[in-house]
Amino acid sequence: MDRAIDFYFDFTSPYSYLASTQIEDIAARHGRTVRWHPVLLAGLTEATGVKLTPFVPIKFAYALKDLARGARLRGVPFAMPQDFPKLWLNPPRAFLWVHAAYGEDKARAFAQRVFAKAFGEGVGVNDVEVLAEVAARLDIDPDALRAGVHDDEVKAALKFRIETALANGVFGVPFMVADGEAWWGADRVRELDEYLAGQPA
Amino acid sequence: MDRAIDFYFDFTSPYSYLASTQIEDIAARHGRTVRWHPVLLAGLTEATGVKLTPFVPIKFAYALKDLARGARLRGVPFAMPQDFPKLWLNPPRAFLWVHAAYGEDKARAFAQRVFAKAFGEGVGVNDVEVLAEVAARLDIDPDALRAGVHDDEVKAALKFRIETALANGVFGVPFMVADGEAWWGADRVRELDEYLAGQPA
Numbered sequence: 064m065d066r067a068i069d070f071y072f073d074f075t076s077p078y079s080y081l082a083s084t085q086i087e088d089i090a091a092r093h094g095r096t097v098r099w100h101p102v103l104l105a106g107l108t109e110a111t112g113v114k115l116t117p118f119v120p121i122k123f124a125y126a127l128k129d130l131a132r133g134a135r136l137r138g139v140p141f142a143m144p145q146d147f148p149k150l151w152l153n154p155p156r157a158f159l160w161v162h163a164a165y166g167e168d169k170a171r172a173f174a175q176r177v178f179a180k181a182f183g184e185g186v187g188v189n190d191v192e193v194l195a196e197v198a199a200r201l202d203i204d205p206d207a208l209r210a211g212v213h214d215d216e217v218k219a220a221l222k223f224r225i226e227t228a229l230a231n232g233v234f235g236v237p238f239m240v241a242d243g244e245a246w247w248g249a250d251r252v253r254e255l256d257e258y259l260a261g262q263p264a
Numbered sequence: 265m266d267r268a269i270d271f272y273f274d275f276t277s278p279y280s281y282l283a284s285t286q287i288e289d290i291a292a293r294h295g296r297t298v299r300w301h302p303v304l305l306a307g308l309t310e311a312t313g314v315k316l317t318p319f320v321p322i323k324f325a326y327a328l329k330d331l332a333r334g335a336r337l338r339g340v341p342f343a344m345p346q347d348f349p350k351l352w353l354n355p356p357r358a359f360l361w362v363h364a365a366y367g368e369d370k371a372r373a374f375a376q377r378v379f380a381k382a383f384g385e386g387v388g389v390n391d392v393e394v395l396a397e398v399a400a401r402l403d404i405d406p407d408a409l410r411a412g413v414h415d416d417e418v419k420a421a422l423k424f425r426i427e428t429a430l431a432n433g434v435f436g437v438p439f440m441v442a443d444g445e446a447w448w449g450a451d452r453v454r455e456l457d458e459y460l461a462g463q464p465a
Contacts, residue, residue, distance in 0.1 A: 111320050119312050121435040125446060132445075136455075234322045244333075245326060250451045254337075 068097045068255070071228055071238040072174075073104040074154035077130050077143065078249040080182035082237035083175060084139045085252050093259035095241070099171055101155035104236050106225040111234050117148040133249060142185030151189040152221075153212050154181075159220045160211030161203055172201055269298045269456070272429055272439040273375075274305040275355035278331045278344065279450040281383035283438035284376060285340045286453050294460035296442070300372055302356035305437050307426040312435050318349040334450060343386030352390040353422075354413050355382075360421045361412030362404055373402055 070086050072079035090097045108115055117123050127143070134141030154177050162170035176197045181188045188194060191212060195205035211217060228238075232245060239246045239255050242262070246255045271287050273280035291298045309316055318324050328344070335342030355378050363371035377398045382389045389395060392413060396406035412418060429439075433446060440447045440456050443463065447456045 111315075111322055113315055113320055113323070114313055119314055119435065121312055121430065121433060122314070125433060125435065125448060128446070129448070229322065232322060232326060234320065234326065245329070247326060247330070248449075248451065250449065250455070254451070 066095055066242075068095050069100060069231075069240040070097050071100045071102055071233045071236055071240075073102055073236045074158075074174075074177060074181060074188065075148065075151045076104055076236045077126075077141075077147075077182050078133075079237045080141075080178045081130070081133050081137060081139070081249040082239075082252050083178045084137055086237075086239070087171070087175075089252065089256045089259065092256075093262070094264045095259060097171070098167075099158070099174055100224055100228065101158045101174070101221065102225045102228045102233070102236060103150070103152075103155065103221070105150055106222075107229060107234055107236070110229055113234070115148065140179075140183040142182065144181055144185050144187045146187040146189070149187070149189065151187075153189045153191055153194060155221050155224075156212040156214075156217045157191075157194045157198070157208055159224070160208060160214060160217045161198070163217070163220075164207065164211065165203060169201060169203065173197065173203065176201065267296055267443075269296050270301060270432075270441040271298050272301045272303055272434045272437055272441075274303055274437045275359075275375075275378060275382060275389065276349065276352045277305055277437045278327075278342075278348075278383050279334075280438045281342075281379045282331070282334050282338060282340070282450040283440075283453050284379045285338055287438075287440070288372070288376075290453065290457045290460065293457075294463070295465050296460060298372070299368075300359070300375055301425055301429065302359045302375070302422065303426045303429045303434065303437060304351070304353075304356065304422070306351055307423075308430060308435055308437070311430055314435070316349065341380075341384040343383065345382055345386050345388045347388040347390070350388070350390065352388075354390045354392055354395060356422050356425075357413040357415075357418045358392075358395045358399070358409055360425070361409060361415060361418045362399070364418070364421075365408065365412065366404060370402060370404065374398065374404065377402065 068090050086097050116126050158170055158174055161173045177188050180186045191209055195209055198208045199205045235247050269291050287298055317327050359375055362374045378389050381387045392410055396410055399409045400406045436448050
């Protein structure tokens, strides 16, 4: 059986950030690995007709407080990027390029650092120079990454990920799938953890 | 300080049902009481422009599995009423009438029994005869209740509850407020529990 956990996320999603700070530790504790799948939440909601939270003022007001509390409870830093909410196309494209050029482990490390920059420090990570800087610290060629985000194959790969996500029942982020069971939302990472604890290691 | 927990719910909401099976025990464990506030989720989402889950097929497919799992994890029965989703106006009106005529404790017991009928047994509880039967078992005058659901003051009271909920930042259900802190979603009842555990008794 496939024991990997599928982790669908969007770099623009602060709740994805919260989940991203926990998912690897939880998987490792239960002898599992994580497959990271970048998507665009805007692409999912366009397909479903669901309104994005930042555009529902009463819901967004709650989310801002809830996110700060969620970060506090998880013991991780939290800051909203000044340009939020904005469609960030470069981070998922950069991730997919790193994934193709350097493999899964490097891409995962890259994703974690980009999330930490975006929602740990509040930096707008759609800026290719910010992404190149993160890349360089991970011994990823920054010039190649600068070119990579404009690669047509990379752009097509992101579209394909979004279509695949929808085909797999993913309508929001973060979204986790393990053993065919699905959990939606940063607040469900804990339930996933408990589920995994109940499965044979 | 006001130590009561405000619990906003909709009788048509299966996630409200899940939360309704836990909220009183949790409150009691921490020396708190619960104020039950019926609202119409459709009224809230009309104001916010948010699409109701049953009308987003990909999301509803997830919710049905998630609800069954949530009931299993909580050890409570679960069945979707055959007429779901339907606008149920009579249960919240009946609740408000019971509240006015018999007080808070009776209204709470009534709400719990109506929820158990709806999502524990899968019965369409908009039927006034079903509500009258539940009422009778709680020594509530069923004939007075039959008349009560059509009372103009009761109808106005429900509208007022929805407006008040929105004014208090409530955009979905179940929604819990304690000490000015808010939690949205059945999956947050546990966080509320943990919060209360950390407060002076």
